[in-house]
Amino acid sequence: MNIIRRVSRQLGAALVLAGALHAAAHAVASPRIEDRSITANGIELHYLEAGHGAGTPVVLLHGYAESSHMWLPLIQQLDDRRVVIAPDLPGAGASGMPETGYDKKAMAQDIHAMVQALGYRKVKLVGHDIGLMVAYAYAAQYPGEVESITLMDAFLPGVGDWQKVWLLRDKWHYNFYGETPLKLVKGRERIYFDHFWNDFAADPKHSMPEADRELYAATYAQPGRMRAGFEYFRAFPQDAQDFAEFAKTPLTMPMLVLTGEKASGTFLINQARLIDTNVQGIIVQGSGHWLMEEAPEQTIPAIVQFVNTPAMKWPLAPR
Template sequence: MKINGFDYQRVSGVGGVSLNVAVGGSGTPIVLLHGFPQTHLMWRHVATDLAADHTVICPDLRGYGESDKPADDYSKRTMAADIVAVARELGHTTFALAGHDRGALVAFRAGLDHPDVITHLMCLDVLPTLDMWDVMHGTSAAVGFHLFLMAQPPGLAEIMIAASADTFFDHFLTLWAKDSEAIPADVRATYLDACRAAVPSIVADYRASATIDVTHDQEDLAAGNKLRMPTSVIQQDWGAALGFDAQALWRSWATDLHHETTSAGHFMAEESPAEITTAIRALLKR
């Protein structure tokens, strides 16, 4: 499936990796990064709206969708460098960036590593990696069982997930959505097909978030590095549910932060696209 009205092309990222990229509209550029267990298609509603007055770029992250799936190097630093390289190849030296879930972690890293490139930043329904691991403790951590599973050394998680891939990935599409009709059957099938073909790379992406991504966040924290661009965070009220102050955690990383919670489910760009589009437009005016 494709986003209506968007053109598709292969664009080079880092180290010879080629990304599948959808591009539409014209005007100031914004890049939209998808989450798990999805592809760029999750932005189909938001992207077509923003394309009325922006150049909208929607890649499949390395390891996902129709992008290349190298055996390793899934640090968010490398994945963020992919996005900067893609935008540059498309003619954009600066751009706004919004990410959801895994894509939000890539966006977060891009904002820290490339502050002169990212003009505005939005992260949907995540905490920075270092904070995420810190708040996952006790029985409440059961909600993130997949994080611990895919953090294991290579082999076990890949075998277990591949043995029941559709059941595994569909579990999250069902559990995390408050609006069951927001992901129709044909879109769900597209996501499951893509994930089934990408089990090793998806696991490698998550494993990086338990290893090298933590190191990179620790180094930035120690150095006092922060997001300097206008930053917006929209997430479910996980802080109230799990006992932490999400806004305070984010404020420690961003100098110009707008934080809000949503009544939509995790897949908010599909469940409440008008809300997310409005929030992105508000961010771009800051």
């Protein structure tokens, strides 16, 4: 058992204890959620898996400063009629840390290889933050294998007027990588991540639960994790080139876009309409960037309804 899994399990008791206080934001993992790993494209990918049934499998892709753990409350709302898979992205959680390949096109290829190795030929994708970029890159490269896609609050590099996105007010961290930043952050990972969990929220006091902050900070503090996370942002120039090329061939599968009223607002919705011909956008009222934590009562039902709606009944009624 590697050190990441040991840290996660050592913190498990604390998470259970805190669960009652944070039930609205993060339920404790159900016993039916399995902790697994698989090697795909030469990378060991850790993932959570639950559910059964004939429904199209759903793949949940987390964002920066989080891991597959963020999806626990949603998994338990989706696993009654299908398999649900929530991988840790390459470099994050308990997954392997390749030296290169952190552009979202390559990461999507890694996730696709995992899906193929698990025996699934068509999926529904849900992605938040960096995860939405990986989800888009997956759908753009394998459109015939994606039944629907949900994008959750961030932006798409290289699409439309992407340099004016709200999140770029904190653009400094996109260039924060290399030897000196790693030395500055070492031992101060919690301080670094609190900046995002607080400043990207509508209300820092109702953002990321404390137990989750402890878990994520401890996980990213393990050797190599911060470097890998920095690489997600270092790859943005390449992502912008790749996405601009992808956007030349619009997607046609149903796409749901969820954004925080106090975060990306209409920006991601407008970007989505440049890359897909079948988009419904929902602005999550009163929420910042951390939709699953800040507004689960709006976010989770919207995703569940979308995922459970057959493609032939799309689009959904306006909200």
